[in-house]
Amino acid sequence: MKKLTLALAAALSLGTAQAADYVIDSKGAHASINFKIQHLGYSWLTGRFNDFKGTFSYDDNAPTAAKIMVTIDTDSIDSNHAERDKHLKSDDFLNTDDYPEAKFVSTKVVDKGDGTMDVMGDFTLHGVTKPITIEAKKIGEGKDPWGGYRAGFMGTTTIALKDYGIDYDLGPASQTVELELHVEGVEQ
Numbered sequence: 001m002k003k004l005t006l007a008l009a010a011a012l013s014l015g016t017a018q019a020a021d022y023v024i025d026s027k028g029a030h031a032s033i034n035f036k037i038q039h040l041g042y043s044w045l046t047g048r049f050n051d052f053k054g055t056f057s058y059d060d061n062a063p064t065a066a067k068i069m070v071t072i073d074t075d076s077i078d079s080n081h082a083e084r085d086k087h088l089k090s091d092d093f094l095n096t097d098d099y100p101e102a103k104f105v106s107t108k109v110v111d112k113g114d115g116t117m118d119v120m121g122d123f124t125l126h127g128v129t130k131p132i133t134i135e136a137k138k139i140g141e142g143k144d145p146w147g148g149y150r151a152g153f154m155g156t157t158t159i160a161l162k163d164y165g166i167d168y169d170l171g172p173a174s175q176t177v178e179l180e181l182h183v184e185g186v187e188q
Contacts, residue, residue, distance in 0.1 A: 019059035022151060022185025024070065026052055030152075030184035033072060041173030047079035054104075056185055058151065063111040068119065072102040092168045099127050107131070119155065126164040132157050134181070149187040156180050 024031050033052055039045040054070035075096040077088050089096040106121040115138035123132045134155040141151035158178050161167070 019057060019062070019065070020149075020151075021057050021188045022055065023188055024052075024054040024056070025150070025184045025186050026054075030150075032182045033070075034180045034182075035177050036180075037170075037177045038173040040171050045079060045084075047077060047085075049073065049076050049102075050078050051076035054183075056183075063117060064109050066106065066109045066117075066119075068104070068106040068121070070104045074100055074102055074125075093166055095126060099125070102126075104132075104134075123159070125159070126166055128164045130159075130163050132159060144186075150184055151187070152182075152184040154180070154182050 031052075033049045034046065035048065036044050036046045049072050051073035052070060054068065056066065056068040058066045074094045075089060077085055077094065077096075079085055079088065088094055102123070102125045104121050104123050106119055108120040110118040110120070112118065117136050119134040119136050120131060121134070122129050134157045136153055136155035139152040139154055142149070144150050156179065158176050160176050162175065
């Protein structure tokens with residue numbers, strides 16, 4: 001239930017020799033926040049949030065001191081179907097007029113070794129804040145062709161809609177949403 005696919009939390013496990021601050025490269029489309037939920041128990045409905053921003057700080061020598069913050073524009077939900085997106089933005093689900101942002105702020109990182117970690121934090125959605133854990137993995141890091149330095153992570157988590165006050169009944173198989181995060185940060 002607490003497996004929010006926030007690859008963003010995976011960004012916490014960046015491996016650099018010294019503490020560094022990163023900006024998530026969402027403008028260059030090198031990061032994504034994806035979701036999937038069962039549709040009536042018959043198939044998977046997938047989508048993404050197109051607009052989000054965030055930062056993270058990471059020191060490979062002290063991964064448990066990592067910090068991450070991500071803000072998601074809930075109105076940017078994209079399930080590849082305009083009418084469905086309109087419904088997802090309505091009061092039945094995200095209520096984007098009243099809750100235009102979702103946010104994740106890390107509170108603790110547990111280093112599990114081999115570039116994997118659990119990133120704990122507070123996730124705010126639909127006006128409700130709950131603790132979640134993102135299972136994260138470092139993908140890689142290094143210099144880019146433009147003279148910068150980048151680090152990438154991925155992460156997953158699952159949230160229960162009712163925990164965030166979303167109680168639209170789509171059937172028993174559709175009570176949780178899996179989140180998957182893919183994050184590439186540019187060192188500042």
